[in-house]
Every structure is written in structure tokens, then in C-alpha cells.
Amino acid sequence: MTRGGIIRRVRTILAATASWLRTVGRRVLGRTRGDSSSGDLHTRVTFRACVDAVIPTTPELADELGPEHVPGGNDVGVAEFLARYVGDRVQIGIPHTRHDVDVVKPIANVLDAAALKLISRGDNEDEPNEERPVAFFEGADVPADRIRDVAGPFARLSPRDRLRAIHVLDEIEAQFTLPDGRFVEFDGGLVGQLVVGFPKLIYYSEWDGYPDPESMPFGQDHPNDPASVQGWRQTGFPGFTNGYACLRGYLGTEDGTLGSEDAWTTIDDRDGSSVSLFESPGRFRENDYDTDGYVEPYPEGGV
Template identity: 30%
Template sequence: MSPMHAYDAMANEHIRTTFIALVEAIVPNMPDVAVYGAEQAAGAVELGIHDYLIWELDHNLSLFVGYYLANIPMASSTAMLLNAGAAQLIASGKAQDPRLHVVWGGGPFASLSCRDRIRVLAMLEHLDVDLGCLPPPYKNDGGLVTFIVDYLNRGTMFGFYSEWSAYGSTRLNTPTCRILEYFPVSWRQVGYPGVSKGYRAVRGYLLTIERNGKEASDA
């Protein structure tokens, strides 16, 4: 492996480890509910939602570059944002749990407990950080920081409760090339029976309209 390829592999592993730590904190594994079946305990890591976030950040977000919208890969810079926020939390002394063993390819964010990772997200969301020390494009852009933190929370939940994980080996393909390989585990967790063309749709509500000079009629 060439030095450049080795560097790319290490960078990619660093990004992936950071997003694993993120989704683990937002939707953790829940062994206490395993009484309903082993699959019921699955969290976001078990369903590979970190890969979903990385794919979405690199393919489906657009930023204004000058006067134009451009699709810019955001996974790497967002991983750096999370690590910068974690470093500031640690330096401030606000981390409340002992730091975990730093896994290979990890960083400050992955070294924190799940509770402290949530504290990092709260700091970033409330802009309780030094914006000048954040990586581009987040540096000195509080609006983008709050947007991406909200997106990370919503994106993790959306990926977890959507059918994405059930695409299995095709999940990282483009959307038109994905194939459902099994029934989504998260749908079983919430009792969702799956897509059906027979579901009733709300077509409106019965209204009583008062007409001038006439009796009320239903519409």
C-alpha cells in the first residue's frame, strides 16, 4: 500500500470511528429490552447508521459557494467538527465521565462516554464553543454549526427508523440501485407492519358550513 493510500485509509477509519461514536450516543444498544428478542436490543451501530450519515453527508448536502449551491462532501469536516467540540469540552473541564480507551483511528469525540458525547452536541448546538477554532466550513459560522447538529440528530433517527439498514449489501449504492434484502429491524421494534397500498388515507374532515338564509349543511 502506498503512503497516500495508507493515509486515506487511516483518514477514512478516523471518520467512521467518529460517526460510530455519534450514532451510538444518540440511539444506543438496549440490552435491557432483549426480553422481546435479541434484535429488539439493536441500536444505531448494529444497524450501520454511521454509514448512512457518512453517505448522506458526502452526497446529499449542498452549501453556497459564492452565489451558487454546490454539493460538497461534508463527512470529513463534520467529523473534525465533533472532535474539535470534544477537545473544547475536555479542555473546559466539563466532561463528567472518565475518558474511554482511545480506539485505533479514533479521536477526542470517540474517547468520551456517550453522555459526554451528547454534552458535546449540546455545546455545539448552543454555540458554547470557540467558533474560530472549528474546521472549515464551520469556522466562525454559527448558523451552519447549529444546522448540522440538528441534522445529525434528525439524520440518525431517520436512518434508524427508515428502511435503509434493510438494503443490506446494497445500502451504499445509489438509491436507484438499492434492494430490500430483509424486513427492517427497527420496524419490528416499533411494530410497524411495513408498506401497504391498502392503508386508508385522510381525505379531509366533515365540516358544518353556515350559509346565509339557509340551514346549515354538511360539506
């Protein structure tokens, strides 16, 4: 590496580290003053950075595939629901207490740590940029200066470098023993699976069709309107239809033991022995099949 390249890398590492330290410092100061808004915004920025990398907005696909292929995950609020879902459904219990650890903010911090590790190696293809996280909130009522202040190194990476940073999480592991003797392991790769897999699952589910998509769906009535769900519009899914996942019976024949009780419908009545769908599975016996003339290709005694 040339002298100029070394200097640029050092500057990048120092800038990213300073950004992270500023973010942490503001969050600590905010907690000291009883204000958690900076930490919450840092989490929102980081989760939006994840979703932007995994399900980006793609205006270039409008002419080729149609306007329904343009909106990305942040256009329909996937990042906010992801944080809400993880906060409600994923917790780590504290031994000997009745309290759980909120994992949403630690996940954002782990992503920043992975970004710093990527940058320190020089494995980022593009320089971090403080304007990238501002773009995640285009049209939102959040001051750009506040976003720049709280954005960590992960959110400042380019989309492809963010995915590389998530891949770095596979290398982060921790093993320790609790005071009560229990052995605990942490695998950073699980964080990567969560922040990559869950946004896709949410985006293509029925989630954003609920009346209040920012809340958990329990107790809400879904309109089942394909036009109201972004993932359904994009894939052409027609909505819920009764019977898609129904058990439709058990295959069997009248003279066999597979399939019993009432026959619901006949599938094939050729060759003189009809195959039908029965109400119950029946039972299997080894002697139900004619094995006359069968030769074992691999005899037990060898060749």
C-alpha cells in the same frame, strides 16, 4: 477545586489535545503521501461514536422487551449510511466555481472541536478512554491499533459526554462576508441536529431492508418484509400497506356545498341528514350556516 483536581483536568486537556493533534497530523501526512485512508477511518470512528451515543446497543433490554430491542445503530450499519447520505445529499457550494465542499469530514472535525471545548471546561463526567472507539468496531476487520491512532477526542468520550459535546455545538457560530459581498452564517447547532436526528430517522425507516443498504435506495426494490428491517421488528410495524396515506374523500352533505360530485360512502345518516365522503371538496360559503340568535361575546363597541 483542589490542586489534585486541577492537575487531573490539565492532564485530561493535554491528553485530548495531543490525541487530536496526532489525528490531524496523521491525516495531513496521509494526504501528502496520497493516502486518504486515515482520514476516512477517523470519519468512520467519529460517526460510529455519534450513533453509539444516540442509538446504543442495549443487551439489558433482551429479557424485559425481547431480543429485537438489543441491536443499536452500529449493529445495522447506520453510521456508514449516515456518512454516505450526508456526503451525497448535503454540500456547500464554493462561490464562483462549480464545485461543492464535502461536509462529512468537516463534521467529524467539528465534533472533535466540541469535545475539546467540553473537556477544557471540565464538563465531562468521565475521563476520555482510547478503548471506547475500539469497541465500536468489535467483530470488524479493522486493527485496534489503527483505530486508537485515528480516534479523536470525541470518540474517546463516554456516551453521555458525547451527547454533552454535541450540545456544545449550539454555542458555535460564525459570521463572515465573502469577497463578492454575500453574508454567510454558520450555526453549529445544525450539525448537532443532523448527527442526532438523522440516525434515528434512518434506524426506524425501511432503509436496512433494501438489498444493498450501503447504497442509496433509488432503483432498489424493497422486499417489504417486516422481519428484514430492524426498526420494524422493534416497533412491530407491519410493512407498507396500500391506502395508509391515501386521501379518502371530502366530508359533506347532500344539501350542503361542502363535498361535491360522487359520494363514495356514507359516514353518518342519523338525524335525517347523511354525512358522506365525496369525490371533490366542494366550496365553502359563509351563509351556509344558520346564525340566528347568535350574540357576539365581545362587541366591537366595547362593553
